[in-house]
Amino acid sequence: MTKRLKIALLLLCSFPMLLVAQTKQKELEQRKRTLMEQIKQMSALRQQQSQQHRTTLQQIEAANEKILMRTRLIQINQQQANLLSKEIADNEEQLRSLKKELDFHKGEYAKIIKQSYKSKSAQNRLLFLLSSESFSQAYKRLAYMKQYVNYRKEQATLIQTKTDKIKFLNDTLVAQRNIKNQVLDEQRREQAILQKEKRELEQLAANIRLVERNYEAQIRDKQRQANAIDRQIQHLIRMAIIDANRKGKSSTANSSTSDAEVSYVLTPETRKVADSFEANKGNLIWPVVKGYKSQGFGVYYDPVYPELQHYNNGVTIATEQGAEARCVFQGEVSAIQSIPGSNKVVQVRHGNYITIYYNLTDVYVKKGDKVKAKEPLGKIFTDAHGKTEMKFFLYKNTTRLNPEFWIHKM
Numbered sequence: 023m024t025k026r027l028k029i030a031l032l033l034l035c036s037f038p039m040l041l042v043a044q045t046k047q048k049e050l051e052q053r054k055r056t057l058m059e060q061i062k063q064m065s066a067l068r069q070q071q072s073q074q075h076r077t078t079l080q081q082i083e084a085a086n087e088k089i090l091m092r093t094r095l096i097q098i099n100q101q102q103a104n105l106l107s108k109e110i111a112d113n114e115e116q117l118r119s120l121k122k123e124l125d126f127h128k129g130e131y132a133k134i135i136k137q138s139y140k141s142k143s144a145q146n147r148l149l150f151l152l153s154s155e156s157f158s159q160a161y162k163r164l165a166y167m168k169q170y171v172n173y174r175k176e177q178a179t180l181i182q183t184k185t186d187k188i189k190f191l192n193d194t195l196v197a198q199r200n201i202k203n204q205v206l207d208e209q210r211r212e213q214a215i216l217q218k219e220k221r222e223l224e225q226l227a228a229n230i231r232l233v234e235r236n237y238e239a240q241i242r243d244k245q246r247q248a249n250a251i252d253r254q255i256q257h258l259i260r261m262a263i264i265d266a267n268r269k270g271k272s273s274t275a276n277s278s279t280s281d282a283e284v285s286y287v288l289t290p291e292t293r294k295v296a297d298s299f300e301a302n303k304g305n306l307i308w309p310v311v312k313g314y315k316s317q318g319f320g321v322y323y324d325p326v327y328p329e330l331q332h333y334n335n336g337v338t339i340a341t342e343q344g345a346e347a348r349c350v351f352q353g354e355v356s357a358i359q360s361i362p363g364s365n366k367v368v369q370v371r372h373g374n375y376i377t378i379y380y381n382l383t384d385v386y387v388k389k390g391d392k393v394k395a396k397e398p399l400g401k402i403f404t405d406a407h408g409k410t411e412m413k414f415f416l417y418k419n420t421t422r423l424n425p426e427f428w429i430h431k432m
Contacts, residue, residue, distance in 0.1 A: 050098055050102050050105070085219060089220060110198050114195065121188065241330075250362075255367065258357050263420070292371075296373020299372040303427065304428060307430065308429055318334065335415060335422055339412050344410075345402050346402065349393045350395065352393065355369070355393060356369050365382055377414070380414075381403045
């Protein structure tokens with residue numbers, strides 16, 4: 023094994039923690055790039071909307087979305103900075119330890135050189151062998167001399183290895199400090215932007231309080247619409263399950279059954295689809311090609327009146343004008359319905375899992391169609407203000423699920 027190869031192997035074995043840290047940094051960097059892309063898409067989509075004709079509620083929602091995204095980005099920057107600080111501290115400690123080891127090996131090597139100088143002549147070494155009292159003692163003295171030479175070579179190799187490690191760590195520390203400074207600079211810029219966006223939101227909230235009745239009316243109207251949509255979707259799911267079970271001649275197909283008791287009766291084929299859908303939890307594709315999550319699942323607080331809670335049964339996705347909804351997994355279209363006073367809903371069955379795509383205008387499929395992942399289902403509605411949003415719901419039978427746990431990086 024060559025000297026260079028030995029040094030390379032020693033360096034490789036000495037820095038497993040560095041490789042782990044680099045992996046974490048890459049993961050954070052990937053998350054940051056994804057978030058930056060979402061912020062970029064958000065800005066582009068918001069610019070498509072008419073600023074003059076936005077409702078007060080839409081302005082508040084837009085400001086709140088920007089603040090949420092920016093806050094997430096700052097959190098990732100902070101995680102990166104903390105990780106870099108830990109890496110730098112660990113590497114500095116390792117550097118101090120390596121320097122101590124290097125000083126020790128240099129001291130040992132100096133002793134060897136000094137001893138070697140005292141007995142440097144070949145005559146001394148020969149006399150040392152010839153003065154042996156027996157062949158066995160001469161052999162042992164010869165072996166000792168060889169070991170001494172080998173030990174000297176090993177010390178020289180160790181000194182070179184430690185020196186290479188120290189140089190590598192010094193270079194790493196310089197790079198890490200530069201990266202940390204860049205992250206901190208970015209953190210300061212993002213904090214400044216965040217403060218500006220918060221001031222804009224506060225101004226909007228102050229303006230709204232001057233016309234509270236108008237804002238409250240918008241909130242009540244939006245909540246009524248959301249409640250009506252949720253009731254329609256629950257009814258649609260229930261009827262689709264009952265219809266499927268009746269066609270399968272199941273004894274559970276009873277239209278008077280309560281929501282809690284209604285569930286699909288699975289055949290071996292539909293069981294296979296359901297198992298495959300479940301196995302892909304966290305890796306399902308987005309229901310749009312391009313867009314971002316404008317409102318997450320579950321409870322969220324009103325930006326003007328924090329004591330007021332709202333609830334979202336699915337996730338709301340903002341996208342570009344003319345965008346299409348696409349199926350997130352293979353399945354069968356189990357229902358299509360127009361909600362009174364609103365737009366169309368497409369429901370796709372995946373065994374006993376159901377995905378629902380709401381706020382479509384043109385629908386490209388019909389009930390009973392077999393659909394594949396990424397297959398377009400319909401065009402997403404764009405309102406008079408240029409806002410293009412789709413609500414995406416996920417159910418297991420009649421139990422609602424959080425789509426954020428199922429769609430990849432939602």
